Amino acid sequence: MCQDQTRPTLATQLDEVAAGAAKRFPAEVLSTFKDGIKNVKATGIEANAIQVGDLAIDAELTGWDGNTIKLSELWKSGPVVLMWYRGGWCPYCNLQLRAMQKELSAIEGAGARLVVLTPELPEKAKETAERNGLAMIALHDKDNELAKQYGIAFDLPPAIIPMYRDKLKLGSFNGNDKMELPLSATYVIDSSGKITYAFLDADYTKRAEPTEVMAAVKAL
Secondary structure, eight states, rough: OOOHHHHHHHOHHHHHHHHHHHHOOOOOHHHHHHHHHHHHTTTTHHHHHOOSSOOOOOOOOEEEOOOEEEHHHHHHHHHOOEHHHHHOOOOHHHHHHHHHHTTTTHHHHHHHHHEEEEEEEEEHHHHHHHTTTOSSEEEEEEGHHHHHHHTOEEOOOOHHIIIIIISSSSHHHSSSSEEEEOOEEEEETTTTBBBEEOOOSSOOTOOOOHHHHHHHOOOO
């Protein structure tokens, strides 16, 4: 499939959302969020997470449709693109999901499967899927259990907890009172279960570019 040269990159769209947020929120709020990103990066989470060359971790997870899927059964039949999103409340996540949906036919045409994981409750994930017109496999990573095994889950820095707890109502989305999230990580896993591509960034405004993910899939 040839890339639509008129379509803006995901990075460009994400930058536009970030620029819009910069105009809407007070400087002190923006500063708090930036400091939060720095604090998460300072934990070393990006370097300590599962990396290229590591074996993927298997799990059985249930989607909003009630079907349970074992991840290894998927990658045994071909490459898997495994992508975490924080929740439907996150505009950056919604952009990424829509961008990957546009590449879904190309990913499947290359013999791969796109699987998205999220800590948000199945009914919330269903709303996210319907709102964004998604047809990909979406699985519930309850309490970030698998994200923790991949080393991509983190506790929210104290300074930003009130915003996530009181304004975004994170607990109502995830079904618990834990103030934690996963990185918006993307992995490509080959049929032997080995990770061949990893996008890891503590900055939630940065996401794997769909063209890079497709290149990683095609390389297999």
